[in-house]
Amino acid sequence: CTHYLFIVVVAVNSTLLTINAGDYVFYTDWAWTSFVVFSISQTLMLTVGACYYLTFTGVPGTATYYALIMTVYTWIAKGAWFALGYPYDFIVTPVWLPSAMLLDLAYWATKKNKHSLILFGGVLVGMSLPLFNMVNLITVADPLETAFKYPRPTLPPYMTPIEPQVGKFYNSPVALGAGAGAVLACTFAALGCKLTTW
DSSP states (O other), X not given: OHHHHHHHHHHHHHHHHHHHHGGGGGOGGGHHHHHHHHHHHXXXXXXXXXXXHHHHHOOTTXXXXXXXXXXXXXXXXXXXXXXXXXXXXXXXXXXXXXXXXXXXXXXXXXXXXXXXXXXXXXXHHHHXXXXXXXXXXXXXXXXXXXXXXXXXXXXXXXXXXXXXXXXXXXXXXXXXXXXXXXXXXXXXXXXXXXXXXX
């Protein structure tokens, strides 16, 4: 019972993080930096929960199922936000599903080898999610148009956007997010696997 409760708690928390991470489309001046940070945060939340669920059940496919839980929770929460007047057209596509499928594939292809799951699965999720996230970002409504249509409260001083650093990180947020995500996701994959052996 504790294991299943943990799965639900992690899924709910990762969903909450993902919902908040979706808000970066409004901060156009911070778009690249925010994209990198939030891609990594979504990568790590997906990896730790999916690896836990995957190694707990031992059934390839449960990582994708976990991503589906995240997606459904997000759609429900965003639906509630939409009812309150917020736009529903930003970060609603299931970007976690294809990355979770790669995690399942790494586990299945190596005959349920946990170390391969941590190394190969972690790298695959870390490198793929920023790519899928950018595809997702391209499909959403124009951030400026949306921001003007749904004005936000005045930002506190510490959240005031600064001028973007053009050319920083080789001007490629996907590459930076994928590189950092690939390294960090392995660590979180290991954590997810470790949680099944309390």
